[in-house]
Amino acid sequence: MENLQKKQQQQNDTPAPTKVSFLNCIDLSNPDIHLSVSLLKQACLDCGFFYVINHGITPEFMEEVFAQSKKFFELPLSEKMKVLRNEKHRGFTPVLDELLDPDNQVHVGDYKEGYYIGVELPEDDPEAEKPFYGPNVWPEEDILPGWRQTMEKFHRETLEVARAVARIIALALDLEADFFDKPEMLGHPIAVMRLLHYAGQISDPSKGLYGAGAHSDYGLITLLATDDVYGLQICKDKDAQPQVWEFVAPLKGAFIVNLGDMLERWSNCIFKSTLHRVLGNGQERYSIAYFVEPSHDCLVECLPTCKSEKNPPMFPPIKCGAYLSQRYKDTHADLNVYNKHQS
Template sequence: MAGPVKELAAPAAVKTTALNCISLSDPDINKSVSLLKQACLDSGFFYVVDHGISQEFMDEVFFQSKKFFDLPLPEKMKLLRNEKHRGYTPPLDELLDPENQVHGDYKEGYYIGVEVPKDDPQAEKPFFGPNQWPSKDILPGWRRVMEQYHQEALRVSRSIAKIIALALDLDADFFDKPEMLGDPIATLRLLHYERGKASNPVKGIYGCGAHSDYGLITLLATDDVVGLQICKDKDARPQIWEYVAPLKGGFIVNLGDMLERWSNGVFRSTLHRVIVDGQERYSMAYFVEPSHECLVECLPSCTSETNPPKYPPVTCAAYLSQRYKDTHLDLTSYHENQTREEKT
């Protein structure tokens, strides 16, 4: 799918932005709230350290991610994402910025959600159901590592959500309710940018097109290869992009669109993209959204007579389903290609 490329000239030298760093082990919660609030008002991005996940385990998760992406493409395609968004996404599967991209993203990924057995009534919901797992014969121990990381990342997310709640003048446990992070749609996505596939914004080629995330917050762990860029003011012309430096042992955390809706635009969901220079790059994004039935509507602490709600209420499931549909290839296109190949 091609579209007009707005970025017609090579951008000026891109600087690296400075982000606030929040320690989850700091006993001074007011300090953490202040740092987070400033970050949310400024850029919507911040670092989180001292989160309790060991570096050894983080290294193991990256190692296991690489083992999957090193598999031959036919093996990976056996685990092609399903209608529940579980499994493998090939390069060009996702198109996040059709106004600037001539093709989809030059990245491959793997979705892992909350594990829900097929016979569980919850499995009828979008984004819930069994995960797809590589064969134990091919990748022994892979599922165990990914499930443990999924649980650890959710624990960290809940800790961050407490600080966000306090920054919004809410009770610390606001996001712990069953309809929110008590029964979340939490999705781990492993990502791989292939060596030799350099981005070229002038030609509309991106590792990952410009977008804002859909949910509450995203925890991003990366290797040491620079690539993530953010645009603090999406309405500026021209847009100014800044790199975010990787932070070994820490997470890069950003706010999603649902939090922007909840906060009535006080906290912003920031545009970001990935520009790679041809180096191989690995990252792991953990997307945290509330439950399917959660109604995302303006918080009382974020509205007034002079600042009425900017967004209509919407359920989490409806909002997410539409966003995924808008940005991913229709699965029937893969099945049609397979049928054509079988006939030739």
């Protein structure tokens, strides 16, 4: 772990902030699954965040995906607005589109722009009628040649990493390793990739200005790839007053994985989702978040290994699609705002 910390400090151009959290590291190439399960369980009980390394996606391809993401965000705003987010949450999200922490952001949204890409389904597929399923929105090929192919490949490869992580989570919860591989879970998941760009705004929590407001993710797990710029902070105890925030050190080529609210419900709060936010320090920052949820019709109810007479289920069962639709509606701007603006 000491060598890992040194490597993190050396690879970052910016000096490390004073309070930095160094996370447990899960090596997916390690044949010792018991060690991986132990490290993951400790991370989930401690802070809900951990690194995943040697995941099978080459460093060269990761670099290419970030380069292509940058090309999109460097387009003029008028060009980006041609692929504006639709009601299926596919496409471009402008700065201030999302408001994650209304209590502290004084009704000013996140100072970030993004681009949603989901599992591609043709319009005539019966499943495409459901929220979060259907065709993606893509920039024109002549504007960004090869962009779609790069993003689709990264989406596919990251889903395989997520499935590998989910198998370790299942073992950590005393379930069969393939528990989350079922068709109604990660066999046909809602897997949403979001390219993110923070343009260099300086955050000021005292004024409610954030790159991304404090929140916990909605779903099962999130895999986050970042560049070298510090920005991500976590709060290990969301009930503490005052809250203590720590930066997470970027680790190039790794995924930072965190647990979502749905896994907290599923595990009956044995594994907790963790509050996190992004503070801008005046530098541009790029990241790619990959949100993994079960299928739209999956019933999320207390896992059999997570309840007992002394610890009965704390949450009622809920369909995944209904739960996610409400969470997205609560945090994103109404699309009519853009229709009025453009007209």
